[in-house]
Amino acid sequence: MPEHSHAGRHAPGVSSCGAARPALDDIDRRLINELQGGFPLVARPYEAVARTLGVDEAELLARLRRLLDAGVLSRFGPMFQIERAGGAFCLAAMAVPDAYWERVLAQVNSHDEVAHNYRREHRLNMWFVLATETPAGIADCARRIEAATGVAVHLFPKEREYFVGMRLEAR
């Protein structure tokens, strides 16, 4: 599969916080709000969805491509929960001294297992998600980060998830 035909190779960069907000029309908003799940497993799914939005298949594909390119959508496709396949996710946090911030950040981000990483205002100032194919991989990756940085990695495994009803709405 050539790269350009994939939805979602245009993941937003590391500093989209202050980016200008792209203009969305009503069809874009409906597409975003109504298509966060339930994409059909039929031969021509885009055509089926386009009909419900009142556009044709080619226009829906063009809009999806534009929303992905603009970073409004970070991806279009299946959202996997890899822990259901024996893999694991785990939230982790570190208290990184300012003087070592860049060095620790580069070290942490160099691990493929680090899926998301956010800076937060707290003594624990670096919060990231580890995603590994086996539960043992979490502790193993945390130990490797600790060994390389000399900073403790605190693990916050999910003990229970509470039902969340609403998804983010384009408004």
Add this chain to the structure above:
Amino acid sequence: MNASTSKLISAGPLLDETDRRLIRATQGGLPLVPQPYLAIAEQLGIGEAEVAARLAAMLENGLIRRIGAVPNHYALGYTANGMSVWDVDDEVVDAAGERIGALACVTHCYRRPRHRPHWPYNLFAMVHGGSREEVRRHVADILLLLMRDFTGRLRGHEVLFSTAILKKTGLRLRD
């Protein structure tokens, strides 16, 4: 590192090699072509019906949460996000979590282990808004709910605002 990861072990279905190839082929997104499942099938050398059947099975067993658009919060104007964290009595934390998760402003709500003495919090609720003020108003609503319906059970809370996305690649199975 001071938390047990034993709770992460799940007895989920094991993947066969075709499943793993299907995940690798779709984890970056579906092909934006009229017949995306056919395109994936051709890439993997299996039938289109098998692609659909395997994806349907993954939806059924929860390996796929859903198939669709994954919006970028920031691009939708949700420029502020606060991780609100709460120290709630263990006896009522699940009841409180169910109530907080049901609030419209909360996009994720989890119970996680405490790391005493520095981290007394066991309930995490991610709150999104158009500004920090909006996030703070939502957090105040959560606080009111807990004080009213779980009186005396809340010992403290904090809100951790994010100041930068340092990495966001999502989940990847390695090739």
